[in-house]
Amino acid sequence: MHDIRAIRENPADFDAALARRGDAGMSSEILALDAARRDKIQSAESAQAEQKKASKEVGAAKGRGDDAEFERLRALVSEKKAEVAAMQTEAKELDAQLTDMLARIPNLPAADVPEGADEDDNVEVSRWGTPATLPFAAKEHFDITGVTASMDFDTGAKLSGSRFVVLRGAVARIHRALGQFMIDTHVDKNGLTEVNTPVLVRDEAMYGTDKLPKFGEDSYQTTNGWWLIPTSEVPLTYSVAEGVLDESALPIRMTAHSLCFRSEAGSAGRDTSGMLRQHQFEKVEMVSVTHPDASDDEQKRMLRCAEDLLEQLGVPYRTVLLCTGDMGFGARRTFDIEAWLPGQNAYREISSVSTTGAFQARRMSARFKPAEGGKPEFVHTLNGSGLAVGRCLIAVLENGQQKDGSVILPAVLAPYLGGKTTLTAEGSLT
Known part of the structure; x- marks a missing residue:
């Protein structure tokens, strides 16, 4: 398995090492999937923060008898909860795709390994x-x-x-x-x-x-x-x-x-x-x-x-x-x-x-x-x-x-x- 952090830091080196094996570079495809996964995780975390904030405000609205605000906030909490669940599922699916992609890529050759076809x-x-x-x-x-x-x-x-x-x-x-x-x-x-x-x-x-x-x-x-x-x-x-x-x-x-x-x-x-x-x-x-x-x-x-x-x-x-x-x-x-x-x-x-x-x-x-x-x-x-x-x-x-x-x-x-x-x-x- 390859270290995704190393690929992020040195995509050109990763592709060059694969080329020595006779394989096409894959860093752009890997990093695009990685970026989508990280973006989905970040979006889920933001939605989760909004959900927590709204959850706290629900109690306050109920305490002061503001029924309309109470219902609005409760609906918002439900909406954000569904968003978080959907985003987390998508993030897991993207993570599984990334893991599977990395698992199918061969190890990188050591520097002293001679290049050759067969x-x-x-x-x-x-x-x-x-x-x-x-x-x-x-x-x-x-x-x-x-x-x-x-x-x-x-x-x-x-x-x-x-x-x-x-x-x-x-x-x-x-x-x-x-x-x-x-x-x-x-x-x-x-x-x-x-x-x-x-x-x-x-x-x-x-x-x-x-x-x-x-x-x-x-x-x-x-x-x-x-x-x-x-x-x-x-x-x-x-x-x-x-x-x-x-x-x-x-x-x-x-x-x-x-x-x-x-x-x-x-x-x-x-x-x-x-x-x-x-x-x-x-x-x-x-x-x-x-x-x-x-x-x-x-x-x-x-x-x-x-x-x-x-x-x-x-x-x-x-x-x-x-x-x-x-x-x-x-x-x-x-x-x-x-x-x-x-x-x-x-x-x-x-x-x-x-x-x-x-x-x-x-x-x-x-x-x-x-x-x-x-x-x-x-x-x-x-x-x-x-x-x-x-x-x-x-x-x-x-x-x-x-x-x-x-x-x-x-x-x-x-x-x-x-x-x-x-x-x-x-x-x-x-």
Whole structure:
């Protein structure tokens, strides 16, 4: 959500920031609606003052026996009362229109975000690892001999439709091990607090984390009105909504391993093969709630937490700073981590780490009390994948594949796999 006062004070800057995202300026439309709302409020207050004045004079007129003046004033009070009610209703309607308009406008990009139209304009900031040159034609994850029998898309489609999968046996265990490895690392090494959240949330939680009203079609809503979470960013972030924290409580750093659900609206025909783009998937999420002065450094810290996981797994990756045209709706700056997938001969996104500034906090009224006193201020919120478990499974399988159809697994997973380090071509662990 945007601060209407900031738009009033710097409309040109607001429009310029939207232009960097490729959006048309909206300050004139916003300020016209804001002016109409404020005018209606002021008119209601003036009419209410007249009503109060007339109400006092009614008693005086009755006391001195002036029946005509008494009736005139009583009629005036009734008239002003109706005027006030009508104006207040109109003011509320205008306020709702203004709030809805502001809620549909994306966050403004940070000054250091490069301008661009799409992913082709993203800026690579670093690389780690060297993609191995395999002495055979690399296969995609679902075609690796040791994987194929345990990654069942046919049964997934029979149960739920396209873009669902059933994992069995050793592959299911590797998938589970990856999630456990991520959570343990975040808790034991990175100092995050593990949280087990609901996967069903109310409208308020989706709205507060900028998933509604604009992107309702991207998520699933149940028949009783709850929403299946697109990621645990929603419940983790909204857990601090409608409250005032002590500054000493910041930063709050959380992580959760959860099921996630996305309708993938608008992605028809993209990544239809394999596990890359599913309607149901698992992700380990990181969320931080910080002091505004610390949010940029916090984003760098979260980025390193995600990168370190891939380094421990031995998966080559590159990190890119998203341009203005490729950032998500609520982000003011986003770094994507793209893992190397030999089967596709390409880097593909495995994590996004974003800072929203006060954008989400303003929507959900999440504030903190400054230690030195003064009015409460909005916190800053950040979120990042640490990591997408299914995509990490893809990366581990493809990067570890061998000519005979087996897969050499990362050593860090051995404690979660009973000491086993290889997925055989027959689909078992040894």
